[in-house]
Amino acid sequence: MNKIVIKPKSQKKFSLYCPFTNEKLYNDDSSFEIYEGAGNYLFSICEDCLFFDAGNNDEIENYWKDSALEAIEKFVENHKEENILVIEIQDNDDTYWFGFLNEDNIELSAEEIENRFIK
Numbered sequence: 001m002n003k004i005v006i007k008p009k010s011q012k013k014f015s016l017y018c019p020f021t022n023e024k025l026y027n028d029d030s031s032f033e034i035y036e037g038a039g040n041y042l043f044s045i046c047e048d049c050l051f052f053d054a055g056n057n058d059e060i061e062n063y064w065k066d067s068a069l070e071a072i073e074k075f076v077e078n079h080k081e082e083n084i085l086v087i088e089i090q091d092n093d094d095t096y097w098f099g100f101l102n103e104d105n106i107e108l109s110a111e112e113i114e115n116r117f118i119k
Contacts, residue, residue: 072097082101084099
């Protein structure tokens with residue numbers, strides 16, 4: 001699984017963007033909860049706050065049994081050929097996971113992904 005972990009340094013006002021297409025994701029300012037996707041967005045999940053948005057992807061919801069990470073791992077395993085990037089955000093009390101399809105196999109460092117994802 002292609003996964004990076006981001007631990008945001010400060011909680012200033014920010015927006016979230018697809019790291020591959022630069023399209024703005026629909027979220028409230030300064031919130032990691034995505035309500036509707038854009039670009040190559042597949043899903044977002046927060047296990048602690050019980051937030052879940054599969055971006056019109058019913059399959060990942062079927063894998064949710066004991067944990068969000070387990071559901072994500074099963075989903076990615078069943079779609080190995082699709083080159084899915086998973087971004088994990090560790091934000092004080094909650095952990096969020098976001099999935100994006102890397103259709104063009106763009107090679108980005110963890111720092112580049114973070115800079116493109118959180119603006």
